[in-house]
Amino acid sequence: MTETRPRSLLYLDNVCVSFDGFKALNSLSLVIEPGELRAIIGPNGAGKTTMMDIITGKTRPDSGEVFFEDSVDLTKKDEADIARLGIGRKFQKPTVFESHTVWDNLELALNRKRGVFSTLFYTLTEEDKARIEEILATVRLGHRSHELAGSLSHGQKQWLEIGMLLAQEPKLLLVDEPVAGMTDAETVETAILLKEIAKTRSVVVVEHDMGFIRDLGVKVTCLAEGSVLAEGSIDYVSNDPKVIENYLGR
Numbered sequence: 001m002t003e004t005r006p007r008s009l010l011y012l013d014n015v016c017v018s019f020d021g022f023k024a025l026n027s028l029s030l031v032i033e034p035g036e037l038r039a040i041i042g043p044n045g046a047g048k049t050t051m052m053d054i055i056t057g058k059t060r061p062d063s064g065e066v067f068f069e070d071s072v073d074l075t076k077k078d079e080a081d082i083a084r085l086g087i088g089r090k091f092q093k094p095t096v097f098e099s100h101t102v103w104d105n106l107e108l109a110l111n112r113k114r115g116v117f118s119t120l121f122y123t124l125t126e127e128d129k130a131r132i133e134e135i136l137a138t139v140r141l142g143h144r145s146h147e148l149a150g151s152l153s154h155g156q157k158q159w160l161e162i163g164m165l166l167a168q169e170p171k172l173l174l175v176d177e178p179v180a181g182m183t184d185a186e187t188v189e190t191a192i193l194l195k196e197i198a199k200t201r202s203v204v205v206v207e208h209d210m211g212f213i214r215d216l217g218v219k220v221t222c223l224a225e226g227s228v229l230a231e232g233s234i235d236y237v238s239n240d241p242k243v244i245e246n247y248l249g250r
């Protein structure tokens, strides 16, 4: 660790990635504090997904630093290592096991931590059951726990998948466009839910829905052309002429 690097959960400095000469990330720098909930906005092609891919080890940067918990160099780890370190990622489309119950989806996710062999012979402890109940309450699915995941609404499937990630106890949760396709009520509830989750871990959420971003009430980073255009409160960022020109005014 260098003397100059601040204490952080996630630290990106001067990250560059090019695809066939096109700079998807262009000197991107970003710091996420332990326990922080951060919203990321920006136009299509700004580099938001590529940033998530760099953090999770799916894409390697051409240059720049990516550190987790100050000292772990994520550019030297593969995707499985990074997941084990405690970085969970929720993709835009929900991927729950539709023909299993909500409870079983969470049980499978809890067991995934234990590996295949122990999963085969594992029976849930009282502690595991309490953890599943706790997650069910967090993701607003306590009343649906014995129903098939396939019978849930789109929004509830998104919540279930967030619950499945929580079962793995991530220190950092990356969430890509969670409210796309949700009803207005589900969108409002998702902001509350993510704020609750961020009490016990850091969350980075990418979204285009500005009403939802406003509801979150947290620090916002606007990306454009692969780097940070503006960062601060939603009022600060949404009044920035560069953000209006590149994103909000489009």
Ligand SMILES: Nc1ncnc2c1ncn2[C@@H]1O[C@H](COP(=O)(O)OP(=O)(O)OP(=O)(O)O)[C@@H](O)[C@H]1O
Residues within 6 Å of the ligand: 019, 020, 023, 024, 042, 043, 044, 045, 046, 047, 048, 049, 050, 051
């Ligand atoms: N594997 C790849 N090969 C070639 N180009 C890529 C690849 N991945 C991303 N890009 C390009 O890099 C740029 C940044 O894409 P990225 O998906 O990170 O943007 P984004 O901010 O997530 O956009 P959106 O809001 O549309 O999801 C885009 O122009 C995209 O076409």
